[in-house]
Amino acid sequence: MIKSMLSGFVRLHILHHASLESIYGVEIIEELKRHGYRVGPGTVYPVLHQMEEDGFLIAEKVNVEGRIRIYYQITEKGRQVLSESKKWLRELVEEVLEEDS
Ligand SMILES: [Zn+2]
Structure with a gap:
């Protein structure tokens, strides 16, 4: 349960940072x-890969001082998902945290 909740947060987080x-x-990480x-x-790389497969991120190999590093950028589809998610997130935060205070 905690794991599957966390993976949603991790994905959203990745999308957010990739959008910047x-x-x-x-x-x-x-x-x-x-x-x-x-x-x-072991958690993050498969998620990045999956998000690339889903078309939310695009990968680019960059040579950094002789080593290949894979950079990820958000795609148009990723941006749409992010802005949609923000809507859900805002509502969720308002409801869940409201009842806390
Ligand atoms: Zn962050």
């Missing part, structure tokens, strides 16, 4: 850690 700038795996998510490459 190109991201790569290690960077997103660090960012998620900063937010208190304990996720590693």
Whole structure:
């Protein structure tokens, strides 16, 4: 249960950051850690890959000092999903957190 909830948050997070700038795996893992998510490459890489397959992200291989790094950018479809999700998220936050206070 917690795992499947978390994966939604992780996806949304990835979409959000990819909408701001190109991201790569290690960077997103660090960012998620900063937010208190304990996720590693075994979680994040398959998610990035799946999101690429779903057409939400587009991958680009970049040579960084002799090593290939895969950068992900949000696609138009990804942007649509993100803005739709924000609508749901806003409503959810209002309802769930409202009842808390
Ligand atoms: Zn973040």
